[in-house]
Amino acid sequence: MAITVRRPAPAVEHRADGEPVRLPPGPRFTPRNVLRFVTDRPRLLREMADRHGPAFTMWIPGFGTTVVLTEPAMFNELFHIPSDVAGGVEPSLDVMFGDGSIFGKQTAEHKRHRRVLTPPFHGRNLRAFESLVEEETRKEIAGWPVGRRFATITSTNRIALNIILRVVFGAEGAEFDELRELTPKWIKFGAVLFSVRPLQWDWGPLSPWRRHLAMRRQFDDILERLIVRAQADPGFEDRTDILSLMLRARHDDGTALTHEEIGDELVTLVAAGHETTATSLAWAFERLSRHPHTLGRLVAEIDEGGATYLQATIHEVMRTRPTIDGTTRRVLVDRMRFREWVLPHGVNLYTATSLVHNDPRYFPRPDEFAPDRFLGRMPDTYAWTPFGGGVRRCVGATFATMEMAVILRTVLTTYRIEPTDEPDERIVFKGLPFAPARGGLISVTRRERPAASPGSPTEPTGCPYHHEKPEPS
Numbered sequence: 001m002a003i004t005v006r007r008p009a010p011a012v013e014h015r016a017d018g019e020p021v022r023l024p025p026g027p028r029f030t031p032r033n034v035l036r037f038v039t040d041r042p043r044l045l046r047e048m049a050d051r052h053g054p055a056f057t058m059w060i061p062g063f064g065t066t067v068v069l070t071e072p073a074m075f076n077e078l079f080h081i082p083s084d085v086a087g088g089v090e091p092s093l094d095v096m097f098g099d100g101s102i103f104g105k106q107t108a109e110h111k112r113h114r115r116v117l118t119p120p121f122h123g124r125n126l127r128a129f130e131s132l133v134e135e136e137t138r139k140e141i142a143g144w145p146v147g148r149r150f151a152t153i154t155s156t157n158r159i160a161l162n163i164i165l166r167v168v169f170g171a172e173g174a175e176f177d178e179l180r181e182l183t184p185k186w187i188k189f190g191a192v193l194f195s196v197r198p199l200q201w202d203w204g205p206l207s208p209w210r211r212h213l214a215m216r217r218q219f220d221d222i223l224e225r226l227i228v229r230a231q232a233d234p235g236f237e238d239r240t241d242i243l244s245l246m247l248r249a250r251h252d253d254g255t256a257l258t259h260e261e262i263g264d265e266l267v268t269l270v271a272a273g274h275e276t277t278a279t280s281l282a283w284a285f286e287r288l289s290r291h292p293h294t295l296g297r298l299v300a301e302i303d304e305g306g307a308t309y310l311q312a313t314i315h316e317v318m319r320t321r322p323t324i325d326g327t328t329r330r331v332l333v334d335r336m337r338f339r340e341w342v343l344p345h346g347v348n349l350y351t352a353t354s355l356v357h358n359d360p361r362y363f364p365r366p367d368e369f370a371p372d373r374f375l376g377r378m379p380d381t382y383a384w385t386p387f388g389g390g391v392r393r394c395v396g397a398t399f400a401t402m403e404m405a406v407i408l409r410t411v412l413t414t415y416r417i418e419p420t421d422e423p424d425e426r427i428v429f430k431g432l433p434f435a436p437a438r439g440g441l442i443s444v445t446r447r448e449r450p451a452a453s454p455g456s457p458t459e460p461t462g463c464p465y466h467h468e469k470p471e472p473s
């Protein structure tokens with residue numbers, strides 16, 4: 001059972017302008033540490049915390065000097081620092097997806113973007129999306145091979161991409177097919193460009209940057225067609241896709257969002273929302289096939305129309321295999337005080353999620369895959385952080401949880417997953433998510449008698465995400 005470590009937000013003044021810099025101790029820069037940060041991150045961070053203490057400073061590729069935090073109480077403090085003191089990391093994905101992306105926004109601008117993006121992914125809208133998720137899952141899994149091992153990630157990627165494209169663009173027909181072809185290619189390419197700074201320079205007509213711009217133009221062209229179609233729709237005012245919501249949204253001064261702003265934000269949602277969810281699902285299949293007892297209990301519950309153990313299982317998958325290992329904030333003021341340290345402008349703070357998720361002080365017997373630890377209780381906000389925290393916590397967290405629940409339920413009522421005693425799949429870094437090395441291999445057989453109509457995983461009873469705290473404003 002997770003220990004609750006919540007404590008009141010510290011009433012300390014975080015600005016320390018003019019004071020001498022005092023960074024926590026940390027390792028010297030070595031190419032080996034840089035390499036290990038990419039290939040062996042959880043173990044490296046554990047070693048560093050044991051050697052230097054629960055907060056230490058190290059150089060992180062892509063971000064530079066970074067203070068790594070390894071305790072929930074520290075995450076709590078960080079997530080409560082005003083966003084004009086510790087804000088979003090820079091550079092961020094807005095380098096690839098444009099100035100209109102929420103990733104590049106700070107303070108009031110960031111808040112404004114969240115006001116537009118948060119409501120569609122919450123509350124009663126979720127229920128409306130459930131049937132869409134089930135429909136896309138059924139379509140995809142109808143072709144799963146029986147009795148032969150296959151990597152689930154290919155399938156979960158397709159399902160999650162189709163879902164997010166439909167939710168975001170309301171797209172059907174030719175434009176949907178074009179987006180399905182273009183966006184994953186562009187986002188993958190963008191992730192490479194994002195991590196290698198020189199690739200962001202325009203070296204000429206054959207340069208990667210020009211290729212990126214060509215894909216952007218193609219995207220803008222599809223978007224314009226979708227905008228014309230949406231606005232011509234007699235039911236435009238009632239449409240719930242995010243594109244229509246953004247077309248109807250107004251800035252505080254009453255002006256509409258430009259099409260460029262809308263495009264930047266929408267591609268951000270697709271980038272943030274599909275590979276993360278798909279990878280978590282592949283981990284769920286990898287974990288379940290190695291834990292037949294959990295799998296059996298889960299199937300029995302689903303057949304009876306329940307969803308409590310399902311939710312606990314999703315929480316445990318995300319504890320043991322978080323796809324995003326940590327979140328980063330950047331010091332935006334001249335000097336920022338954090339506990340006994342004084343951090344200069346531009347330094348980053350990183351919350352080491354997987355370290356806390358595997359710390360026996362917060363999760364007893366952390367190596368065990370034990371959904372019971374979350375049964376009937378919500379995970380602690382600062383010890384369980386696969387979706388980050390504070391005012392930048394993942395906008396799609398509730399949506400992603402619903403999506404995973406519906407997909408798992410649909411798969412488990414259709415197929416029987418064969419247990420395996422193969423070793424666990426290795427955790428490998430795939431540019432953004434930490435994924436199973438072999439893509440979540442499973443083998444399935446068709447269930448002879450489809451289960452009686454299962455209940456909704458978003459039933460208020462037993463559905464923890466209906467109890468989630470409202471978004472911080």
Ligand code: HEM
Pocket residue numbers: 088102103114121268269272273274276277280323324326327328386387388389390391392393394395396397399400
């Ligand atoms: C299992 C699936 C997912 C995981 C593990 C995940 C994880 C994360 C994490 C760790 C962050 C950073 C939070 C922080 O800095 O505190 C984030 C941000 C974000 N996520 Fe997700 N995410 C998932 C699904 C989604 C989905 C489905 C969407 C969209 C529908 C989405 C949209 C976003 C957006 C827009 C942000 C930026 C929020 C901001 O800067 O204010 N994510 N996500």
